[in-house]
Amino acid sequence: MALIVQKYGGTSVADCRHIENVAERVIAGKRQGDNVVVVLSAMSGETNRLIDLAEQIHTRPDPRELDVLLSTGEQVTISLMAMALKKRGFGARSFLGSQITIETDTAHGKARIMNIATEELKKTITRGHIPVIAGFQGITPEGDITTLGRGGSDTTAVAVATALDADVCEIYTDVDGIYTTDPNICPSARKIDRISYEEMMEMASLGAKVLEIRSVEYAMRYEIPLHVRSSFTDSLGSYVVKEDEIMEQTLVSGVPYSTNEARITISKVPDRPGIATKIFSPISEANIVVDMIIQNTRASDLTDMTFTVSQADYEQAMEIVKGVASEIGAERVAGDPDIAKVSIVGVGMRNHSGVASKMFDILAGHGINILMISTSEIKISCIIQRKYTELAVRALHEGFGLSDQ
Numbered sequence: 001m002a003l004i005v006q007k008y009g010g011t012s013v014a015d016c017r018h019i020e021n022v023a024e025r026v027i028a029g030k031r032q033g034d035n036v037v038v039v040l041s042a043m044s045g046e047t048n049r050l051i052d053l054a055e056q057i058h059t060r061p062d063p064r065e066l067d068v069l070l071s072t073g074e075q076v077t078i079s080l081m082a083m084a085l086k087k088r089g090f091g092a093r094s095f096l097g098s099q100i101t102i103e104t105d106t107a108h109g110k111a112r113i114m115n116i117a118t119e120e121l122k123k124t125i126t127r128g129h130i131p132v133i134a135g136f137q138g139i140t141p142e143g144d145i146t147t148l149g150r151g152g153s154d155t156t157a158v159a160v161a162t163a164l165d166a167d168v169c170e171i172y173t174d175v176d177g178i179y180t181t182d183p184n185i186c187p188s189a190r191k192i193d194r195i196s197y198e199e200m201m202e203m204a205s206l207g208a209k210v211l212e213i214r215s216v217e218y219a220m221r222y223e224i225p226l227h228v229r230s231s232f233t234d235s236l237g238s239y240v241v242k243e244d245e246i247m248e249q250t251l252v253s254g255v256p257y258s259t260n261e262a263r264i265t266i267s268k269v270p271d272r273p274g275i276a277t278k279i280f281s282p283i284s285e286a287n288i289v290v291d292m293i294i295q296n297t298r299a300s301d302l303t304d305m306t307f308t309v310s311q312a313d314y315e316q317a318m319e320i321v322k323g324v325a326s327e328i329g330a331e332r333v334a335g336d337p338d339i340a341k342v343s344i345v346g347v348g349m350r351n352h353s354g355v356a357s358k359m360f361d362i363l364a365g366h367g368i369n370i371l372m373i374s375t376s377e378i379k380i381s382c383i384i385q386r387k388y389t390e391l392a393v394r395a396l397h398e399g400f401g402l403s404d405q
């Protein structure tokens with residue numbers, strides 16, 4: 001008898017009809033003899049609706065009260081789901097984070113799970129009943145409600161799976177798995193059968209939206225297999241597993257991309273100790289995440305610095321940098337909000353040389369200029385002009401043999 005944690009995203013519980021469908025699916029699992037634990041998101045669009053309400057009261061709502069508000073979305077779906085299961089003659093019980101308890105730190109809006117008490121859950125399971133758990137929420141030791149950050153129900157599901165030592169954590173969504181790239185811009189994108197945790201982490205951080213990155217990190221740490229699949233079909237989706245459980249070795253597994261990028265260049269900065277911290281400290285104090293940073297040497301004691309931030313942070317970052325630039329005597333600050341990042345990811349890169357040059361070659365062959373490059377052990381990213389995103393993604397997908405398998 002297996003223990004399966006099933007997490008259903010917002011589109012899978014979008015209304016009562018969908019909730020009834022999910023109930024049928026949960027019951028099918030029970031009938032097979034497995035123990036099922038359900039974790040739910042709010043109905044699709046609900047969390048956004050709640051944020052909008054809060055912003056009608058205040059442009060920057062109080063974080064504690066915002067979490068009280070946002071946690072209500074999941075309270076709606078878990079209660080309805082428990083009703084739907086009971087209606088079908090199955091024992092079920094809904095649980096808020098505070099009822100389990102799912103203990104978190106105090107970082108409202110981006111709380112981290114510290115501990116999950118399993119007693120009540122285990123009792124419910126032993127009775128043959130189905131726990132239906134609110135994703136995305138927890139409670140601090142002081143009793144304040146917290147949320148885990150957007151998409152956080154994935155993390156709840158993986159953390160619950162870990163705490164209960166589940167056999168697998170199934171993430172149900174509206175697509176049938178993890179794709180080599182976005183099928184919307186690359187028609188030859190394929191569903192991946194198996195991908196390693198590490199590759200999935202890179203894919204998620206480089207723009208693939210199907211899994212929240214923290215949940216993958218968690219699953220990797222505790223070696224919980226993830227199965228990403230559709231709640232609208234019965235076909236198998238994609239497994240995220242340990243690298244040594246993957247037989248088929250490919251050089252490149254995926255081509256993620258992100259158009260949510262902007263670039264800022266500070267030219268003719270004095271090249272001496274302390275300059276980088278003068279530039280980047282105020283940026284990090286403003287909670288702006290800097291992605292790539294490049295420093296070029298000039299044939300003088302001046303240097304140029306270029307870095308990227310997300311679109312949302314671009315204007316604020318520009319303002320900060322302009323302030324710092326005059327302070328440190330830099331000549332010019334230039335910004336470019338029309339860029340994109342295309343990447344290739346694959347554990348096969350570790351043992352192969354020439355992958356980067358092949359990537360550059362493919363882009364050059366399509367007349368695409370590379371503006372910035374960054375690499376890690378299993379990924380290479382290039383910043384390009386945004387208008388070439390589709391072309392670059394398709395060319396790389398094709399060029400690395402992902403289109404014809």
Ligand code: ASP
Nearest residue numbers: 041047136150151152153
């Ligand atoms: N409802 C929350 C959100 O939209 C959590 C989740 O769906 O994972 O971010």
Ligand code: MG
Nearest residue numbers: 009010041151
């Ligand atoms: Mg979600």
